[in-house]
Amino acid sequence: MSISLALIGIGHIGGSMAYGLRAAGTAHAIYGYDADADALKLARDMDIIDAACETPEAAIQNAELIVLATPPNTIAEICRQLEPHITPAQTVTDVGSVKGPVLDSIAQACGHVPAWFVPGHPIAGTEKSGAQHASGGLFRNRYAVLTPADGTDPAKIEQVRWMWEQLGARLEQMSAAQHDALFAGVSHLPHVLAYALMNVLAQELPTTDLKRYAAGGLLDFTRIASSNPDLWTDICHANRDQLMPMLEQYRHHIQNLLETMRDERTEPLHKAFASAKRIRDELNDPAP
């Protein structure tokens, strides 16, 4: 089976989806739109899309499946704009890292969450952004999480599942609330902490020393601090209700460590480090 695809937003994720779906023989025509004219031109030059369209409405006109690969804070407005043009045969999905607040904003913009919208999130981003880093294999063996609302059309969910399977992803389904709590922890919190470490180190040490003596541990730790600040401001702001309590727990944990060190107590320090190592070592085992 092969479908026609509209790609709204052609960055690292969107571009990788297009490459992957074409390689799988799943998409025979890919219509693209990006608010950034340069990004749109690049996508056409790189053969990510077959046709560069001047508006989202034009891009979706002949597409069965519509992928909104734009930041979370843009999804509601795009849905509102497209809603009058969506036909019963069409399916719309997104790829954002925040789900509940996006569904809320769609409900506000459209008066309801349309049955044609299937909220999705592939767990496959990297610190890179832009279609120039697109790779068709990006989603292979990675999870793609769908968080349908009560009224989401089951047939549309099936179509989005099918698309991700073509890309080699492993499908999971959960509530938007469960998703947002989970990714506040495993993704959003680490990003905030990595950004924070870079800023603190730059404030405390000369950049030349940082560049010279940053060993593997620091470079790996802070790799995600190279992530797109626009996107991550958006994600952290949108998911703040889930993220803030985790960040507060973290602050509290650091506070405790500081007190332990101030009191020169090594036992609680050792206990914390040992339990952390135990947990981290477990993450190296293959996922169940």
Next chain:
Amino acid sequence: MSISLALIGIGHIGGSMAYGLRAAGTAHAIYGYDADADALKLARDMDIIDAACETPEAAIQNAELIVLATPPNTIAEICRQLEPHITPAQTVTDVGSVKGPVLDSIAQACGHVPAWFVPGHPIAGTEKSGAQHASGGLFRNRYAVLTPADGTDPAKIEQVRWMWEQLGARLEQMSAAQHDALFAGVSHLPHVLAYALMNVLAQELPTTDLKRYAAGGLLDFTRIASSNPDLWTDICHANRDQLMPMLEQYRHHIQNLLETMRDERTEPLHKAFASAKRIRDELNDPAP
């Protein structure tokens, strides 16, 4: 030129030095001692050392260069124990991540910092520990930092420099105080933060979810949380005077981010993320 070597403590670092020096044709005889009998046997079985000795004194008897590859909190006692046996031709160096407090503890244990002791620190550790992970190429193109005291014998410094050059390392020299402030930032702080993140996530989320959804960012971020908790308790405790102010700065930065998020101000969040990205991107450039 080829020398005889004594290796006191045969873990990841010590084992890698032995392999590398032998491969370079630099060490013709390697005498080893480890307080852990199993580690000593392993080192002999892996041909890391030529002779397994029952005491540090026996190990150093025929060695020109003596490497103390044991944790920081053991160095002073080993120096005190060895001092009566060290001959004028012998040189002793260490490999620990903390320098000032170790020199202080040696001064306390021996009544002075002996001229034969050259404090050293190769910037090449990984989260792995134990000689089973030893690799002769571990130090190639990595920095080795020496932090001689006022009374350190210049000829001994030269010998230790020569040894690191044989291992392919790039030599740097600085004061112990400068070293400890620098590595509190680029190494000790990230370790504490990675350990802390693992503990907070384990407290907030089910382990099965952590294992399933930990994407590349989180795994890279927390890789160093697999580091040896005994060693890192020792390092963080020994260097607490430098580490605590940095950790306090970090706590303060997190506090500010929390307040920004609480007030729903996205501009300071974006500014912080953007400056962090700018700094992190710079670290990808080749070191000067």
